[in-house]
Structure formats: structure tokens, C-alpha cells
Amino acid sequence: MPLLHRIARKDHPVIAFTLDGAPCEGRAGDTLLSAILNRTESLRRTEFTGEPRAGFCQMGACQDCWVATETGERLRACTTPLQPGMNIVTGTARVA
């Protein structure tokens, strides 16, 4: 079950992106964090213990929501607007 659920913008235009290779949909007005956590339970795994994380502050302070694109660019999910065609890798798939 996804972590977040929508209260508003339920019928806003769909924005297509991929998440760990799988096709995925967000809505116009989503941050990357909202788009991903409306589909799944976490954003990344930590470097040291590998535990799952899903952000914390949602305002660009804690830096616990960084994800990567397939080309290796790193993005802070809570402050990055979702763009059509983004290819996001979270590295969380191994336990999904």
C-alpha cells in the first residue's frame, strides 16, 4: 500500500514517468516525493544499514529523500516537481 494518499488533485492530468524501470503515473502539481509515495512505500535505502527511507521533513531540510535518475543525476524528491518522462531509480526494489 502506498504511503501517501491523495485528498486533492485526484483528477488532475496524468504525468507519466518510470519508477525502477516500471511505468508509473503521477498527477500535475506533484513533487517527485508525492508522485512516488502515492505509488509505493519508500524512496531510497540508506548507505550503511540499507534501511528504507521515505523522506521526513518534506521541505528540503533533512535531505532524506534523494533519488536518482537512470542517467545518474541526483534529485531531492520533496522539492523537485515531477516532469513527464522522468526515469527514477530508488534502489528499494530488492525487498519490494
Place this chain on the structure above:
Amino acid sequence: MSERPQPLIVGAGPAGIRAAEALVAAGLCPLVVDEAPACGGQIYRQRLVQDGRSTKDLYGSEAGKAERLHAAFAALEGRIDYWPQALLWNLRDGVADIAVGGTSRRVAYDGLVLATGATDRVLPVPGWTLPGVFTLGGSQVALKAQGCAIGSRVVFAGSGPLLYLVAWQYMKAGVEVAAVLDAAPASAKLNLIKALPLDPGIVLRGARFVAELRLRGVVIRSGIEGLRFEGEGRVSGVIWREGGRERRLACDGVGYGLALRSETQLADLAGCAFRFNQRDRAWLPVRDAAGRASVAGVYLAGDGAGIAGADAAERAGERAALALLEDRDLAIDKARAVTLEAELARIGKLRDALETAFPFPAHWAETIDDATTLCRCEEITAGSIREAVNRLDISEINRLKAVSRVGMGRCQGRMCSAASAEVLAAATAKPLDAVGRLRAQAPVKPIPLALQLAADLPEAAANLPEAAE
């Protein structure tokens, strides 16, 4: 005058907007930078797109203020330079490094207004890193700016005015609020009687939130201890102690926080003197009643200089701008300056009274379990910090950072510095102010290494903290 570089305002929240307005009124053209895509700051944050909700739905009783502030900023268009989505990441020798639009720009300024605001203050508890646990502010951002709830059955825990406000906002939005768990004892709320004559509106609004939550059957508990969150891979419940008994409640989302902490990194890089503030249990940049910092030409306004709320931030922003004008020997409305200072003093008293209703959990540092992760960036436990303190006889926070890496991670101590200072003070049986202040380092938030190098930092580059990848 036209020869001088323009003044620089960091932050387009209530403080920054009112500062910009006052400078423009005096004929100056400031540069305003803010990380956010639109103006408003934390409390009056705007959505990325319209979503059918009204400003009343979003900002409640503060909707009028939000609309006025957004309109005031819009009216400055063409008379200020405004860089949204711009991070000011370094300050030195009168120049600022600003990451914007994929490059880093170096800007000389004459007069610097720091209106950087605040973020949640957090003390780690077991399970606080689990997916589904967000700060109170983060829970509010999800709801307000993104129209998303952090769960379908949510618990709000911690302390501070945001605790009841956010719980109430979730309830109003139709989300099931399972409980509100307040770390402050119920008796502390009696202190609100002192705040009542200062601002009946604020106190009564808080009382109404509590009454309406109760009416809807939300469990409200005060004086809770031993708070922890449990779950496998995501949060599934909350555990706490109350009157010696352990309690447990299932939930799929948690909003947690203990009041706010000021964003002071830029004041530090600007070379401002700091003083320990007993009420906020934090080091804050020194300023006079007008907002002048200890460094000439630097002005401090709003929650970034000490937590006082949005109404104070608007006034402090305007007052700081007037100080900047005065210091340039420009004419100002002196009566207005006096009024602003008087209002700030009144709000300051109100804030003192409000804070006593939400006292800091004094025993947290002694009771927090060794196994609890204290630093979520570097995954350092409370136990390993205590061990380092004892083994190496550490008594100063920057030394602790160098040895343990606590405060050195990507968040630059935003989430762990309050906690690590508390643990260090408790472990060495010293008062909090005796363990020192964690120094800020550039970049104040992660920026791509390429930008940092392009900014052509001199020798200092070698000492940069772990820069962002």
C-alpha cells in the same frame, strides 16, 4: 547611490516579503532569493498548481493574511529582482554564492537581510526513521501544498502549537486522526492563562482545536513518555507510557515534532555573533531591537533569528529593512519603526507565554535508548555518541562532530544537532550552553559538486564537509 550593489534578501516568507516592500518604498531595488518555487515561506507556502481548494481551505483563519502577503509580493514585480528556486549556499566577504538554474552565481551585495525561517525541531525516538513518520511541518506540507495525507489513520505526537493545529487540519480534511500525543504535561497548559490577555484570539483558537478534536473522538493524551514508533519497513503503530502504563495504538502515518528551530547557518557564515537562548534551548544570532546583527550591514528578521511566529516575522522584516535604510542615511518613518518595535515586544511576550505551555522534554537525553539512531544521515546511534564522549573525554560539540561525524551529514545537523548537544550535555553533566555551538559550513545544503568547483573556491575547498554528490 546607484554605484552601490543592491541589497540582498534571503527568504520570501512573511519577513522577507515585508523587508522587500519597505526597501522598494524607499527607492531601492533588492535581490530576493528563495529556494521555493513561489513566495510565502513556510506558513503561506503556495501549491505548485491550483487544485480546487480555496485559500480558506488551505490557510484557515490566516487566509486573509496569506492573500495580502502574496498580493504584496506580486505588486513588487518589476521593482525587485526575484530568483525563486535559488539556494544561497555560501556567504563570505560581502559576496554570496547562489545556486540557481543549474549554475552557481556569485553576487556582491550591499546590505543583507536574512529571513531564512525555521524548520521542525526534532528529538530522535526509536522508529523515527521509519517510512510513514514525518515531521509535523512535513505532514502539513503534504496536506497543504500537495493535497496528500501521510496515511489513512494518523497519529500526531510531540509538542508545540503545530501539534494540535496540524492534527485539526488533518481531521478537517477528512483523515482519521487516531490520537494526539503531547509530551508536555497537562498542567503546562495552565500557563496559557498568561497568554490569554496578550492575544485572546490565538489561545482560544488553540482551545477550539482541542475541543473539536475531542468532539470527533480523537484520543488526546498529555505528559506521555517513552514514545516510540514500530513497524516493518513502514510505520504500523505507536507506543508510549502514560502514568506508568504502556499503551499502543495502530496507525499508518505519524506526524512528529517538538516546536521549531531557527535556520541560522547563513548568519553564522556571515560572521554574526551568537548567544545562547534558554527558552529555545538554542544558539541564536545576536540582534538589536531593530534586527541589526553584530556584523555591520547584516540584518536578521523572522523565525530564522528566533521563533516568534508569522505575525512577528512580517513586522521584523519591515523593521529590519528600515534599519538598513537608516544605516544608509536614508529617511525613514521613525514613528513606524517605534510602533513595529512595540508590537514585536508584545508578540515576544506572547511567545514566551505560549512556549511555557509546550516545555522541552527535559529528560529526553538521559532516557533515550543507546540503540536509537540519532543522526539519520550517517546512521549514528545515541550509544555510539555516548561511547565516543566517554572514551575520548569529549566536552565540545564540534569536537564530537569531528570524531563521530554527527552533524556532518547531508542535513548539516538540521535534524540532529539539537539532539546531539542534549546528549553531550547530559553525558558530561554540563548545562547545554557549555557544550558549545555547532558551526555552519558551506554549502549550507547539498549542491552538485560541479557547481561548487565552478564557484572556484580557494583553499577552503579542501575543508568542505561531505559535499553533495
